[in-house]
Amino acid sequence: MLLACTGGSDRAPASQTDDSARAPQAARATGPAPADTDDFGAPLPTNAQFASRVVSLNPAATEAIYAIGAQARLVGRSRWDKYPVEVEQVPALGDGIRPAVEAILAAKPTLVILYATAENRSAAEALTRAGIRTMALRVDRIAQFHSQLRILGVALGAEAQAQAVSDSVQRTLDRVRALTASVRERPSVVWPVWNTPPMVIGGGSYMDELLEIAGARNVFHDQPQPSPTVSMEEVIARAPQFVVVSHKQVTELGANDSWSSLPAVKTKRFVLHDPAVTGRPSVVLGMAAVQLARRLHPTLADSLR
Known part of the structure; x- marks a missing residue:
């Protein structure tokens, strides 16, 4: 079970990859413009056209959806999605890795958010063949957290809320960094x-x-x-x-x-x-x-x- 995907087993190995250099501190909260494609190379939504019924099998993305106030759109999650506690009210559709495509389709989603691991490529391809828009996202580094928030903000019609959450998290990180900078x-x-x-x-x-x-x-x-x-x-x-x-x-x-x-x-x-x-x-x-x-x-x- 992947640490990043499950949201924090204290025994499971972390499964992140670093494909970005450390960004300058001031650039992290805003960063570059969101990419045109997701982590599987599929085009990202440019508006909230597909946001009416969302299945998120990516715990970090699910938590972010709640943080930006778009949880009313959720019609499914993985059994690993535990945060915030309100997410338990959303139907669990199985695992976030090698998910059951039939269970996802039964929820009649217009957008499915997957955790970007090679083991989920076949599910993304099957969903695409069925006419379902998918996004495969992965947060390995702090800069990617901010990028994911921007992507979700666009896809779910909550760009201002996503930026506010991004800025709030970054302010706390910057405050901690400033305080520890004086440590000998x-x-x-x-x-x-x-x-x-x-x-x-x-x-x-x-x-x-x-x-x-x-x-x-x-x-x-x-x-x-x-x-x-x-x-x-x-x-x-x-x-x-x-x-x-x-x-x-x-x-x-x-x-x-x-x-x-x-x-x-x-x-x-x-x-x-x-x-x-x-x-x-x-x-x-x-x-x-x-x-x-x-x-x-x-x-x-x-x-x-």
Whole structure:
């Protein structure tokens, strides 16, 4: 199950790819104009012509649809869509990966939003053959979150609302970055996303960006993959001062023969995070940066309320 698609399992490997350079801070909220095609190369809607009945099998997109106030158009979601809680009132149509096309068609959608992974290409093609407009979107980096909001704003007739949400999230990220810029020491961290074999957050993930904004140094930032598989020997050699973990992982890593050999695990130097917040490349990105910064730099806690 994909971390970006499920909205934050604390065990599942992150599955993002980095196809964009880090944008200058001031450019992230507005960024370049939206692309003409989605992540599968299909033309994007240029207006709200197809927005009357929307099936979203992409949890980050579903959450964004609620944030921009377009949820009345939703007639279906995946079983992984959990945020906000009101989404439970929308019929669940199965998985977001390799979805059941028949169940989607039964909802009579005019637009289907898919998570852009190779495993969903056949569904997109089948829906297109059936005459259903599709959009395949993927948020791997913070800049792509802003781009997705703009795309959804156009497709659902809520451009002003989408820009307002984008600006609000970016203001929080910028505020956290400004506060942590004054920190003298940026602690080195490792962020495990899978225990055996060891998989960690690499430079290709928005989580790596969150760490940088929150004032930390990811010891695997140089790895271009979002969640590379590494050896325990390499983790130990990079000597992270802290391990970014969920409450569940504290117990798991301590009981794991490989991870328990890491000095930071032995001495319980953990930075606790909530996967329900940090594992969602969505409208809670600002909240995730605040949470991480407060845990990494307790002296800034009062300023990060």
